[in-house]
Amino acid sequence: xxxxxxxxxxxxxxxxxxxxxxxxxxxxxxxxxxxxxxxxxxxxxxxxxxxxxxxxxxxxxxxxxxxxxxxxxxxxxxxxxxxxxxxxxxxxxxxxxxxxxxxxxxxxxxxxxxxxxxxxxxxxxxxxxxxxxxxxxxxxxxxxxxxxxxxxxxxxxxxxxxxxxxxxxxxxxxxxxxxxxxxxxxxxxxxxxxxxxxxxxxxxxxxxxxxxxxxxxxxxxxxxxxxxxxxxxxxxxxxxxxxxxxxxxxxxxxxxxxxxxxxxxxxxxxxxxxxxxxxxxxxxxxxxxxxxxxxxxxxxxxxxxxxxxxxxxxxxxxxxxxxxxxxxxxxxxxxxxxxxxxxxxxxxxxxxxxxxxxxxxxxxxxxxxxxxxxxxxxxxxxxxxxxxxxxxxxxxxxxxxxxxxxxxxxxxxxxxxxxxxxxxxxxxxxxxxxxxxxxxxxxxxxxxxxxxxxxxxxxxxxxxxxxxxxxxxxxxxxxxxxxxxxxxxxxxxxxxxxxxxxxxxxxxxxxxxxxxxxxxxxxxxxxxxxxxxxxxxxxxxxxxxxxxxxxxxxxxxxxxxxxxxxxxxxxxxxxxxxxxxxxxxxxxxxxxxxxxxxxxxxxxxxxxxxxxxxxxxxxxxxxxxxxxxxxxxxxxxxxxxxxxxxxxxxxxxxxxxxxxxxxxxxxxxxxxx
Numbered sequence: 066x067x068x069x070x071x072x073x074x075x076x077x078x079x080x081x082x083x084x085x086x087x088x089x090x091x092x093x094x095x096x097x098x099x100x101x102x103x104x105x106x107x108x109x110x111x112x113x114x115x116x117x118x119x120x121x122x123x124x125x126x127x128x129x130x131x132x133x134x135x136x137x138x139x140x141x142x143x144x145x146x147x148x149x150x151x152x153x154x155x156x157x158x159x160x161x162x163x164x165x166x167x168x169x170x171x172x173x174x175x176x177x178x179x180x181x182x183x184x185x186x187x188x189x190x191x192x193x194x195x196x197x198x199x200x201x202x203x204x205x206x207x208x209x210x211x212x213x214x215x216x217x218x219x220x221x222x223x224x225x226x227x228x229x230x231x232x233x234x235x236x237x238x239x240x241x242x243x244x245x246x247x248x249x250x251x252x253x254x255x256x257x258x259x260x261x262x263x264x265x266x267x268x269x270x271x272x273x274x275x276x277x278x279x280x281x282x283x284x285x286x287x288x289x290x291x292x293x294x295x296x297x298x299x300x301x302x303x304x305x306x307x308x309x310x311x312x313x314x315x316x317x318x319x320x321x322x323x324x325x326x327x328x329x330x331x332x333x334x335x336x337x338x339x340x341x342x343x344x345x346x347x348x349x350x351x352x353x354x355x356x357x358x359x360x361x362x363x364x365x366x367x368x369x370x371x372x373x374x375x376x377x378x379x380x381x382x383x384x385x386x387x388x389x390x391x392x393x394x395x396x397x398x399x400x401x402x403x404x405x406x407x408x409x410x411x412x413x414x415x416x417x418x419x420x421x422x423x424x425x426x427x428x429x430x431x432x433x434x435x436x437x438x439x440x441x442x443x444x445x446x447x448x449x450x451x452x453x454x455x456x457x458x459x460x461x462x463x464x465x466x467x468x469x470x471x472x473x474x475x476x477x478x479x480x481x482x483x484x485x486x487x488x489x490x491x492x493x494x495x496x497x498x499x500x501x502x503x504x505x506x507x508x509x510x511x512x513x514x515x516x517x518x519x520x521x522x523x524x525x526x527x528x529x530x531x532x533x534x535x536x537x538x539x540x541x542x543x544x545x546x547x548x549x550x551x552x553x554x555x556x557x558x559x560x561x562x563x564x565x566x567x568x569x570x571x572x573x574x575x576x577x578x579x580x581x582x583x584x585x586x587x588x589x590x591x592x593x594x595x596x597x598x599x600x601x602x603x604x605x606x607x608x609x610x611x612x613x614x615x616x617x618x619x620x621x622x623x624x625x626x627x628x629x630x631x632x633x634x635x636x637x638x639x640x641x642x643x644x645x646x647x648x649x650x651x652x653x654x655x656x657x658x659x660x661x662x663x664x665x666x667x668x669x670x671x672x673x674x675x676x677x678x679x680x681x682x683x684x685x686x687x688x689x690x691x692x693x694x695x696x697x698x699x700x701x702x703x704x705x706x707x708x709x710x711x712x713x714x715x716x717x718x719x720x721x722x723x724x725x726x727x728x729x730x731x732x733x734x735x736x737x738x
Contacts, residue, residue, distance in 0.1 A: 119208060120148055124177040127158050128188065128273065131166040131223075135186055140177050163223055172273040173215035173229050176208060181268065188217070188273035195235055197266035197287040197391055199309055203297050206308035210266075211235055217274050232276060234269075235310040236348035244361040245302035245326060245334060253300050255327040256307050257393070259289040260320070265311040266290060267391075278350075281312050289392035295329070316346040324358050331402055331426035331484075332365030333395065366397075370428040370483065374584075376400030376500040378422075380412050388413065390420045400500070401425025412439055412496055415489035421453050422487045422498065429503040430483060432476040432530040439494035440467050446490035447471040455488045476505065476529040504582035505529040506537065508558070511575075511588060515643040516595040518564040523557050524588075526577055533581035545573025546590050562592055570594045593642060600652070600734035602644040606697040610659050610666055613736040615639070615646055618715025619702030619729040625720050626655050627670035627686075634676075634684045634713075634720030646734050656736070665692035668705070678711045678722035702730030 124143040130136035141156035148154050172188055174180040181192035193214075199207040215229035240258065247253075258265075264282030272279055290309050294300065316322060318340050326334040336358055340346060348354050377400060386394045388409035396403045404423035407413040413422065424431070436447055444465045448458035460478045462471040475482055487498070508526035528535050539558060541549040549560040558575065565571060571592050578585040600615045616625040617639065624646075626635040637655065639646050646652060657676075658669040667690045668676040675690020693713075696704040706712040713720060716728030 121146060123154060123156070125156070125173055125175040126177055126180040126182075128172040128174075129160050129223075130170045130172075130188065131163055132168050133187070135184070136170075136172075136188060137161075138180065138182055138185075160223075166223070167221055169220055169223050170274070171218045171224060171227055171229075173231070174273070175213040175215075175231060176211065178209060179212050190270050190279055191273050192268055193234070193271055194268045194285075195266045195310065195312055197289060198291045198293065200293045200296070201308040203300060204306070204308075206237055206310050207292075210310035211237075212310070214271060214273055214276060216276065233351035234271065234278065234313075236313045236350055237353045238309050238311065238348060239353055239355045240307040240309070240324070241304060241355070241357045242302075242307055242324075242326065243304045243357060243359050245305075246360065246363060246365070247302040247328060248330065248365075251332070252298070252329045253294045253302075253305075253326055254329045255294060256292040257289060257325045257327075258292070258307075258309060258322065259325075259392075260314070260316055260322040261288055263288050263314045263316070265314065267312070269312065278313075281314075285391060287391040291393060311348050313350045314348050316340055318342055318344055322346070326360070328365065329426075330365075331370060333402070334360055334363045334365050336360055336363055371401030371425045372428045373400045373425075373500075374429070374502055376425060376427070376502070377498065378403050379497040380495070383413070384409075390416075401427070407495070410494070412494035414492065414494050415487070416492045417490060418455060418488075422495070423453075424484050424487070424498075424500055426484045427500070427502045428483070430476075430481045430530065431485065431500060431502055432474075432505045433501040433507065434471075434473040434475060434487070435499040435501075436471045436473070436487070436495055437497040438469055438471065439496060440469055441493065442466060443491065445493050447473060447493060448488045448490070449473050449475055449482075449485050450488060451482060451485050453486050453488070455490065458488070459485065474507075474529070501529075504531050504579065504584040506577045506579060506584050506586040508577060508586060508588050510591070511560075512591040513642060514562050514590060514592040515645075516565040516593045517643060518562045518592075520561045521559055522561070523559050525556050526551070526558055527556060528579065528582070531579070531582045533579075535579065536581045537577050537579045539575055539577055541575045542573045545571055545592060546575055549575045551577065558588075560590070562590060565592050565595050568594050568596075593647075596647045596649075598648040599737060600646040600648065601737045602641075603697075603703070603733045603735050604644075604699065609661065610695050610733075611661050613656050613658050615652060615655055615734040616657055616668075616705075616713075616720075617641075617646075617732045617734060618718070618720075619732050621715065621718075621729070623715055623718045624652070624655050625657065625731075627657060627672070629684060629686055630719060632683050632721075636715070636719050648736065662692050665694045667691075668693060676713075678707055678709070678713075681711060681724060682721050684721055698730065703733050704730050 122143060123146050124141050126138050126140050128136045128138045139158050139160060141158045145157040174193060179193045181194060183192060185191055193212060195212045196210055199210045201207050212235040213231040213233050215231045218227055264286040265288055267282040267286035268284040269281045270279035270283055290311060292307060292309055321337055321339045323337045383396045388394050388405055388407050390406055390408055394405045402425050406420040407415055407422060434449055446461050446463045448455055448461040450458045460473050460475045462473045464471055506526055507529055511524055535553045537551050537553055539549040539551045545562060547561050547563050551558055560575060573590040575588040575590060576585060622638045622641055623636040624639040626637050628635050639652060654671050656671055660667040660669055670686060674686045674688060677685045677691040679685050691707040693705045693707060704712050710724050711722035713731060714723050714728040715731060
């Protein structure tokens with residue numbers, strides 16, 4: 066059995082290369098035990114430089130290559146992890162039993178998340194990653210960033226027990242921050258270290274057989290490290306260590322690095338350091354670089370908490386920022402400071418676990434978040450969370466393909482949230498964000514009011530996060546919307562709109578205000594233009610049906626187009642308002658003319674041909690049409706029936722002739738001047 070010591074980590078970063086799955090287990094399995102011990106096998110350093118493995122949760126990848134064939138990588142079973150009293154650690158890992166070889170070569174990569182699995186031919190060019198986002202403790206670096214590889218072990222038979230010795234690829238740093246001017250009660254939330262154009266994190270190629278670095282930062286290289294201290298309490302601003310791991314590199318005299326400290330009060334403290342004379346800052350594999358950054362005289366920028374009741378951020382505001390998934394960009398406006406980790410491509414693009422937009426810190430609780438987007442290509446969930454994660458979101462909104470807006474109701478969730486992250490379940494292109502804090506009046510705009518106007522029509526509103534009684538009142542423009550009132554018990558808005566006697570559409574407004582809760586919102590009321598002619602739904606039996614019509618499926622908006630769709634009659638959706646369809650060039654090709662012929666009517670389509678049906682279900686259009694009798698039924702629609710008893714009916718949005726009651730009868734909309 067094979068027992069291995071290493072530290073577990075979560076895979077981070079983004080890539081165009083998809084990681085492959087571990088190969089499926091086939092044949093008899095042999096369980097190997099790997100033990101890790103010795104000075105080079107270590108995952109944490111404390112203030113006294115004591116190095117030790119974690120008590121639990123360690124995992125790593127082990128590779129097995131037999132007789133020069135393609136290696137197989139399997140990860141250890143963290144449930145079997147054991148930490149011995151002498152500081153060594155053990156794991157188990159399973160490989161398919163193979164006793165036919167003569168050359169077995171074993172390697173290991175720590176942590177498990179560092180290896181990018183792929184179809185490797187050998188150990189000579191293997192992909193590994195070191196994350197740009199790390200979570201150190203008060204006394205040590207993040208084990209998930211501690212990239213180590215083991216010295217290759219070769220033997221003539223398949224192993225049952227191995228002992229690995231590890232060497233570090235990552236360089237470690239202990240950056241001591243001194244004289245940080247925090248206010249009383251203010252805590253360090255994040256620390257960033259940036260060395261422009263240096264490859265501090267990202268993917269690299271390693272030769273696991275020789276332990277050599279083939280290429281550093283070949284993909285997704287980042288010159289910015291973000292160190293999350295939100296879970297660390299009690300850091301002394303007079304002097305505290307900031308631990309991190311990075312890829313090996315060097316800063317020479319004249320080069321600069323920038324340290325930014327972000328606090329839980331939405332303040333940022335930034336210090337740029339330029340190396341002078343013979344100064345160098347070397348990050349060397351396996352070594353610890355110790356240096357100090359004095360923050361004396363650095364004042365925090367940004368408000369402690371934004372007092373904005375309505376906070377907005379648009380892509381137009383931040384279009385000139387350098388935005389990516391690999392490093393944070395910060396933008397401050399009247400709403401506060403927004404932290405952006407999104408790919409910029411004519412929008413702010415989120416993509417599942419990649420990236421986020423962190424909201425400013427607000428003085429009042431967040432109630433509602435409205436996000437506008439480019440049209441979605443598939444169903445997406447937009448999530449609000451207190452952590453940078455898509456799992457267990459506080460609140461979310463899901464919209465289908467083609468959606469352009471998301472409304473996340475935070476006020477209805479248990480808890481008080483003054484900041485948080487916006488995350489997406491998939492690719493989502495954000496154009497604007499509006500955050501409402503405190504009490505909110507939520508109401509939809511009113512669209513499509515008929516030109517004829519309405520009296521005492523109703524809509525609804527929703528009060529969110531009201532702390533006082535609902536005293537909402539309504540006012541209106543008085544010209545287009547002539548009256549508006551509110552029933553606070555039923556949350557109903559009653560309004561009237563005057564007739565529009567012009568040929569142009571127009572807009573009025575209704576404003577809702579709750580003085581007790583200090584909130585207001587304005588509803589846009591859109592009214593259609595008056596049309597000189599239109600098609601009116603026929604609701605009574607006519608003595609003479611001669612005239613021009615639009616034929617529509619009963620109770621639907623599916624209009625017969627006057628052409629065939631295979632053996633069906635084609636259809637298109639039309640807009641029906643107050644039982645009228647406006648006459649326009651759009652519907653002109655769909656107009657059918659009913660022509661009196663004996664005791665019935667011919668139906669002529671726009672191109673001059675006539676409708677007939679030569680057999681059951683077959684819809685025909687040609688020079689000779691069938692005579693239809695018309696039966697009016699105010700409940701079930703109008704029956705257009707031929708002598709052979711076939712009747713025109715609408716089924717699945719198209720038109721056919723049936724002797725049965727499949728689908729629905731039709732409605733006739735008659736041209737009225």
